[in-house]
Amino acid sequence: MTISPLMPVYPRTAFRPVRGEHCHLIGEDGRRYLDFAAGIAVNLLGHSHQGLISAIQQQAATLMHVSNLYGSPHQESVAKRLVEVTFADTVFFTNSGAEAVECAIKTARAYHQHIGNLDKYELITFKEAFHGRTMGTISASNQEKMHKGFLPILPGFKYVDFGDLEAVKAAIGPNTGGIMIEPIQGEGGIKVPSDEFLQALRALCDEHDLMLIFDEVQCGVARTGTFYAYEQFGVVPDILATAKGIGGGFPLGACLASEKAARGMVAGTHGSTYGGNPLAMSAANAVLDAVANEEFMAHVRDMGAKLTSRLEQFIGNYPDLFELVRGRGLMLGLKMKVEPRPFVAHLRDNHQLLCVSAGDKTMRILPPLVIDESHIDEFMEKLSAAAASYQPEEVA
Ligand SMILES: Cc1ncc(COP(=O)(O)O)c(C=O)c1O
Numbered sequence: 001m002t003i004s005p006l007m008p009v010y011p012r013t014a015f016r017p018v019r020g021e022h023c024h025l026i027g028e029d030g031r032r033y034l035d036f037a038a039g040i041a042v043n044l045l046g047h048s049h050q051g052l053i054s055a056i057q058q059q060a061a062t063l064m065h066v067s068n069l070y071g072s073p074h075q076e077s078v079a080k081r082l083v084e085v086t087f088a089d090t091v092f093f094t095n096s097g098a099e100a101v102e103c104a105i106k107t108a109r110a111y112h113q114h115i116g117n118l119d120k121y122e123l124i125t126f127k128e129a130f131h132g133r134t135m136g137t138i139s140a141s142n143q144e145k146m147h148k149g150f151l152p153i154l155p156g157f158k159y160v161d162f163g164d165l166e167a168v169k170a171a172i173g174p175n176t177g178g179i180m181i182e183p184i185q186g187e188g189g190i191k192v193p194s195d196e197f198l199q200a201l202r203a204l205c206d207e208h209d210l211m212l213i214f215d216e217v218q219c220g221v222a223r224t225g226t227f228y229a230y231e232q233f234g235v236v237p238d239i240l241a242t243a244k245g246i247g248g249g250f251p252l253g254a255c256l257a258s259e260k261a262a263r264g265m266v267a268g269t270h271g272s273t274y275g276g277n278p279l280a281m282s283a284a285n286a287v288l289d290a291v292a293n294e295e296f297m298a299h300v301r302d303m304g305a306k307l308t309s310r311l312e313q314f315i316g317n318y319p320d321l322f323e324l325v326r327g328r329g330l331m332l333g334l335k336m337k338v339e340p341r342p343f344v345a346h347l348r349d350n351h352q353l354l355c356v357s358a359g360d361k362t363m364r365i366l367p368p369l370v371i372d373e374s375h376i377d378e379f380m381e382k383l384s385a386a387a388a389s390y391q392p393e394e395v396a
Pocket residue numbers: 040096097098099101130131132133182186187215216217218219243244
């Protein structure tokens with residue numbers, strides 16, 4: 001037998017983290033890495049955050065799992081907090097981002113089917129989007145590398161260029177039920193659309209009675225300096241998928257919806273064995289305690305502005321390597337002139353700095369939101385040393 005016991009779907013690195021300390025990860029060999037990947041925008045409180053640990057430990061000792069057949073004070077309290085800080089009137093808890101997006105897709109379809117619009121099942125989505133790895137969520141993306149080997153994909157999605165309003169208008173037809181977009185495209189390369197574009201999507205949805213779905217799995221939960229990114233664009237969605245940061249490292253996602261959008265999601269239409277279990281809810285409460293306040297958001301904006309300005313000053317020294325910096329808050333992308341993947345490997349293996357590559361030749365910089373200026377200094381030192389020693393051909 002040649003297959004490993006661990007299904008080999010990830011090209012895993014030789015670096016094997018076994019412990020986390022605030023903004024650093026420690027490998028099996030004892031080496032310390034500065035973690036500006038944060039589990040791909042998950043560990044917003046860093047590693048080993050005392051409030052998060054205590055909340056989970058206490059809950060684990062009290063009640064770990066109960067069925068969703070029973071009343072849930074834990075879910076009710078987190079749902080109420082999310083409703084208070086967002087556009088939403090109601091929340092369904094999941095265990096991951098893909099499940100949150102699945103619930104968002106189902107909510108949009110159910111909205112129409114509930115009122116007899118049986119034909120309005122199609123969603124307009126955007127090229128190079130990433131919504132997850134389930135059959136539904138890979139079908140929502142045009143990325144053929146995710147479809148390969150899993151055909152046929154599910155019908156019901158029409159892809160248009162990110163930011164192309166005319167293409168969206170042209171794609172609206174008798175089967176269109178909604179538009180689904182990442183307000184800031186993450187995996188696609190930290191692409192920020194204009195305010196006008198997202199506002200125009202809202203107007204189109206209002207005009208045609210379509211559901212506007214925001215996938216904030218990556219850009220949500222204070223990452224961009226507001227609790228959700230949509231707040232910065234002056235646009236409110238009907239449905240929003242959230243995950244990653246919301247559990248601070250504990251697996252948790254949620255689908256948020258307005259009362260109108262959720263009208264088809266009645267008893268018996270959807271479910272999850274684990275979704276919203278008391279352990280996940282204790283993690284969510286600890287995360288919300290830490291981040292859902294203006295002081296924390298201001299910290300993210302401040303660190304984001306400082307890191308952006310340091311990066312902008314720096315990239316001019318290496319015009320052959322770096323093109324520009326983009327993003328919001330602490331969701332930053334460094335667009336490169338060379339392939340980012342080998343550079344990310346060079347940062348990790350030779351400079352103990354963790355970042356993540358993305359589409360459009362972009363390297364993602366997604367630190368824990370609790371960084372301070374010393375972490376920015378350490379990041380810039382490592383990045384400068386890495387750029388100075390980088391020889392693209394050799395490392396690639
Ligand atoms: C925007 C977006 N949506 C959905 C997902 C899927 O989340 P998960 O991997 O938790 O299923 C991701 C994950 O990277 C994402 O970035």
